[in-house]
Amino acid sequence: MFKIITPNRMKRLFALIICLSISVCLMATNGNAELNLFKGKKKIIVLDPGHGGHDKGARGAARGADGAFEKTITLSFARMIATELGSKYRAPLTRADDYLLGIPDRTAVANHIEADLFISIHVGGSFLHKASGITVYYFKEMLGPDIIFNSATSKTYNSDNDRTTWDNIQKRHITRSRALAKLMQTQINDRIKYMETRIEGAPLVVLSGADMPAILIEIGYISNPGEEKKLCDTRILSEFAKVISKAIDNFLSEKNRNYSATDLR
Ligand SMILES: [Zn+2]
Incomplete structure (x- = not known):
């Protein structure tokens, strides 16, 4: 038919x-x-404000109602950096408010969206009031089963074998992470004169699972009364955020492309 x-x-x-x-x-x-x-x-920089919720992190030297908490400063600071980076980059936060987020979940955010950089933000705390300064950490594997690492970010990665897994994928990016940490240290030292900036390799868990260049910045000691005052000063913190975002921009810009050549991947 x-x-x-x-x-x-x-x-x-x-x-x-x-x-x-x-x-x-x-x-x-x-x-x-x-x-x-x-x-x-746009390139993606994941900013990770340390602690949150009932995990308040280090506490300010000024005890009582006026004592500041690390979790509050890290969140404010991450927001400031995100604002600075906003027009040129995408800069999401791992936690956008005051709630607890597990350590693996923080790098999972960055890995899931295939971020170009992961920057974890912390504030130092010590029983020694004179402890001071800024420290930029990159992931460094420690040899041997027993690791002691005394810091406010004291959760460390325990290396008992040489395999690269999701737990220690950062091993693939150590060269670029160290280059970023070095650049960050130089640029902070050039601009921030009231604190010394150090660079250190440490087996930090929060960096170990990041599948991209990653660093952790401890922006001064909240347990030091002088530094606590600066960390609670929005104007000073905002200037500091500009320095960090400028260093990120420089690292990701064309002139630093040679870092790729030394990438371990
Ligand atoms: Zn911390």
């Missing part, structure tokens, strides 16, 4: 052809849009 094209069928067929043509055009447009989006993709 033949199916003949009646005038009504002709109309329906004509309508179908028009629909198909529009669909094909839209698909082509979407394809181009996705391609353009990919081409113009």
Whole structure:
């Protein structure tokens, strides 16, 4: 049996052809849009404000109602850096408010969105009130089963074998992470004169699972009354955030592309 094209069928067929043509055009447009989006993709810097929720982190030297908590300063500081980076980069936070987030969940955020950098932010705390300064950490594997690392960020990675797994994937990025830490140290020392900036390799768990260059910055000691005052000063913190974001920008800019050549990957 033949199916003949009646005038009504002709109309329906004509309508179908028009629909198909529009669909094909839209698909082509979407394809181009996705391609353009990919081409113009902003680099992603995941900022990780340490602690949160009932984990308050280190506490300020000024005890009582006025004593500041590490978790509050790290969140404010991460927001400031995100604002600085905002126009040129995407800078999501691992936690956007005052709640607890597990350590593996922090790097998981960065890994999931394939971030270009992971920056964890902490504040130092010590029973010694004179302990002071800024420390930029990069991941460094320690040999031997027993590791003692005394810091506010005291959770350390325990190396008992040489395998690279998701738990220690940062091993692939150590060269670039160290380069970022070094650049950060130099630029902070150039601009921030009231605190000394050190660089240190340590087996920090929060860095170990990051599948991209990653550092942890301890922005002074909250247990030091002088530094606590600075850390609670929004103007000083905001200037410091500008220095950090400038260093990030420099690291990701073309002139630092040579870091890729020494990447261990
Ligand atoms: Zn901390």
